Amino acid sequence: MVQTKRQNAFGPLPRERALVLWLDEVGLGDIEVVGGKNASLGELIRQLTPKGIRVPEGFAITAFAYQNFIHFNRLEAKLRALFADLDIEDLANLHERGEKARALIQAGALPIDLEAQIRAGYRRLCEQYGVDTDVAVRSSATAEDLPDASFAGQQESYLNIQGEEAVIAAVRRCYASLFTDRAISYRQLKGFDHFAVSLSVCVQKMVRSDLAGSGVIFSIDPESGFENAVLISAGWGLGEMVVQGAINPDEYIVFKPTLDQGFQPILVKRPGSKERKLVYADGDEGSVLLTVPTTATEQSALVLDDEEIVQLARWAMLIEQHYGRVRGVPTPMDIEWAKDGNSGELFIVQARPETVQSQKSSQTLITYRLTGRGPLLVSGRGVGEAVGRGKARIVLTPDQLESFETGEVLVTDRTDPDWEPVMKKASAIVTNQGGRTCHAAIIARELGIPAIVGTGDATSRIDEGQQITVACCEGDEGHVYAGLVPFERSEVALQTLPRPRTRILLNVGNPSEAFRLATAFPNDGVGLARLEFIIANQIQVHPLALLHFDELPEGEEKAQLAALTASYPHRYDYFVDRLTQGVATIAAAFYPKPVIVRLSDFKSNEYADLLGGRSFEPVEENPMLGWRGAARYGDARFRAAFALECRALKRVRDEMGLTNVVLMVPFCRTPEEGRSVIAQLASHGLVRGENGLEVYVMCELPSNVILAEQFAQIFDGFSIGSNDLTQLTLGLDRDSAAVAALFDERHPAVKAMIALAITTVKKTGRKIGICGQAPSDYPEFARWLVELGIDSMSLNPDAAVRTRLVVAAIEAEMTTGA
Template structure:
């Protein structure tokens, strides 16, 4: 190689050069050489070599000193803190060999000349030769120094990077992973600074960090330099993008936009400051808007997909946005080391039972549940006070905290996002964590008994006391094949990705009302008629929720479409059958602003619900918003696997009126593959099945309501509970009859409900009747699949 042995420019490095320049720098060189023409932008730079490190150590006589010091620590003669401090001091006091110093100065001058500057501001990033490996990330173990200016300053920063190879955290991590301290060398990447101090930066993964869902890109973003995101000192914005649609023209597949608090930012310091960077509070305006616009989110996601495709594995990347030019750069890329190595054959499902009051909330990491006593640690200097097996509660973590994080049963932090240090390490350790709570260290106290629940979606909950919870392990290695399709009932977008590994035939029932009540929370008519609302408290609450939306109805459409897209993404390309809103009037009234628009009904269960609302002038405009969200989901976001289902449609004439409103909003049956189904839950759906079959592509039997209305039993009545039975002969007659009539008319029939999992004989009835599909909750999927396979074989 023509470059000097002590330094090599990124242009001359490849992925195979890990032994020479470490994982980080070899990866930067790989991207510069091979991906620049594909739109991947990497700031220019050079790397010092592992040979330069070893020559530095050897020239200062440090080999024996390091070995003797580590041996003394291993023998218990000196504590870890002193061993690390002594070695670091020895390295920082060392002198550069003449050849290495000259090579670094020369490379820095050349890099400055390339940028057209005399003394270029650079970042000095540590890159160990045992780093970014498939089973060991070494994330954040060594130091990075930002805004380094001048030859002398670069030499000092490189020496500091060498010393950081022997921080307490780095020594501990190597010990945990079985690496000999003398076998690891360090390279330093000297890279042109991106002016993200006046722009933004963050971290992204080409895989969902919680579920391992491999079709999304997760992006975190904060203002200023990226160290705040990596360290978990800030709660960032979060975006999810669906990778398979990134190359589709005219499609914008952003599944989620979540505004983070972004409490602080790291910026470059002034010329008179001792530290080259400083941390300052963000403005109210910065906290209230996203760091990235949609075009930038999609640009980053495409870069992530390109990098993943080139490396052939899920990747963990850092990015930066230059505030002057608006350009987006990749400043680091390494293999993802947790989800990509998880056992795909087994799936553990945690579910919470009875629990105490909610104490705090945050972002969930780990999809598990843990119980125990709180151990509140404010400062890393106090980690010796940690009690093994306790729940660690602190403001934020960095690699110095790893020794106690591995001894914790769960972790809770005030700050940080899903790509923060606390989140990354907790995943690697298999420990549940709740990050970005904001006030955990103020609300929780030492020895308090709590439950940490990360099993309810994106949001994690700390409950008071020791709660009941259940763990199921699903074996996906032996799933029988069936002619009858077995699909999933899903309502919560936040937990949908958990089930992506189930080999289901799609989503047979997605409940729109769950999204409206949990993500949107506002009655659609209250958004349409906001200016006429009488209650000032309701107006204020709606103003807060719709912040950033000039048109309040756009909030409803956007939130509904993006939330539902997370379910559609898990199903794609298999169908997702979306049931339009099926609240009863008393449930609609509980939405924010709902009481001004809903009547009081004596029996809402058979009152103004389902199809009867959709064409009624009192709700028709609300239904139009639902239709616009579905249109956006299918046409703008690309999820043409979404099919529509109309609930509680009592008559064929009512169906005609609903279909007409849908068509006015661009949802026309048969156009772009759109199918429209009807719930079969009213006896008239069976009696007039031939007429309904002319208007719909299929029926979905709602066994609970059909049983209730066939037998005339209130399903919520304690007195009548013994009589409520989906297996009753009358209900079975209804099911067999509608299947026969539907098939005679050439349309499909499915059933959504728990009966096939609760009663194996009910699955036999459905299979014998010729049902086309059965849709069940994910945790009962394998059980029902087995029941159906046996029914088909018998």
């Protein structure tokens, strides 16, 4: 805190005894003077508006002014007596004490000099913006926005306040909100004395986001703690709907490292339903705000365009970097933004340090895995990576909270800050509404319990008292299962994990898991990212059905396709966009480590199962050995579809700057076919060797092994696909149950093929690895591969840590000769 005297807008006063200070007069050193929110706003205005960040103007009513108010009304003794027998575990006791405390505050009078300065400050804003200008009146506690405690949301904010009398009334209500039930409970839990925390109030010009949109920004992925992503949530109207979790907002994810290099790496643009918005009420029966339904157009449209997404992401990086410099440690940020519907300008209206992921220890890897299954009841956005189980308690109104018991699962439409004393008792939380930055998600992270938000209809699909399992360990989507599903929890001390010479990479198919996997599991990159997984799960459409939409027969499938691609002038751009986002998310998660992306390898029966696919796929007797992999790319029947694939991959590398993407060609039968694919890629701007592009080949056919020297002249590296190589060496159909017992990668014939592949490729100076489970399932197989000098093993994440330990031990033995 700055302890010097200075001239402020309201006259010369000792700074620590000033009643009102303008925001541009304060900074991060003034938390004890104006609270966390105001200190942060002042810091932004003073330090970052010169860099282009816009922050609305306003003034702070100081913490000293609040203390003066308490003293003037002789309230401290009364409040202390009131809290003498406080019991926050007794909700009735907590509610009674909170209600009486707020009544005492509301009945107090503002000292004359304080009221005069507030009125003067508001009149100055009116001179700048117009008579009776609209302002936000926000609480700013002196213990707020600390790096290790999130008091944000504990006190109230009041929006669209107009007129001097309304501002005075809102200030008094802010003072009273220091004693909301949730604020009292939180201070008690965090060990803060109720009378050591003071309240400042911010009076700030409103941004007319009621005419546009607003939301929240995290400069870190709030789920995984992945530090290189900016997550932006957006809804129409005022931002309370997003913050409170009253809607399912849009979500955008931007990759920081290549954004800093001048690229435009918007990894994800996920539209939310955005069914409601909060707007000005235009004096409707004295109300200043009104919740209204959004139009169908608003619900389907994105709130922000690409330029705005990038601008907000850049601002988030600037804010994060500045706070990190001031504090001397990396400081991920939680930021609120708003867009003015009149001017079209973006503004930052709040910024505070993120307090969950930034406080976590990275020394221990804790993983959860379901070992059983139950009937799926509902799904939504998963928060956390844990599993919670218990009896479902449906809470639709606040008066039902008192019956909530410790260990139950809270199932509700959305949570409210007043519910926090109960939320800490829950084993898990499930809501109908909300996104990853809503109140329920933030509190669940802070409490360390799993939550699933934005399910849509959990309160109607889950029965009161039903035993349920809330699983957030299966990727970005969380699932609620009926019954108490068994699960395993494991811990690994990461600081003890060795780093072997043989690189251990991960097989990653699901982009929504990429940030978590990259952050949680020690790795050397991605050895296998299958495009067909992204196509099947995130696109679900045959590319040719989009290119030839008008030729499709009328019916349900065509209607589904029309609905999926309704926002795209060219329907095939839906395929390119979704594929770009999927690949880019995986590449960004592991950047700058290599991410080997295998080009599409659907078989004809699998392609036929995609929407619109049956119109374009032949019926083959044995699709496993038919029209798949490299054979498709140059074929006239598929060439246009492959072009879409190439367009997406080029965007990832050239427009997003993710040059760590390595391409890999599957099921390439002959060197001639390999050269044809290289030419096809080049014709679409993916030139091997240009901009660091490497192209690998799957080593999964006997011809790849026998002609390895010729393939090495075409490709930069090899990845042994042990499944197909075993199948084709032993003459087995791995889809046939009749011969499944004969399938074994350890068969001498298969091992002879693998050994020949490794020794031949090593002689050519090319890299060779293996992607498959055999090294993790059979330690002796891993030993044999290491002894042959294989460069890398790519494994499913659940096997990566175990195999890393095995490989390191083998290498140590080989080094010592043991």
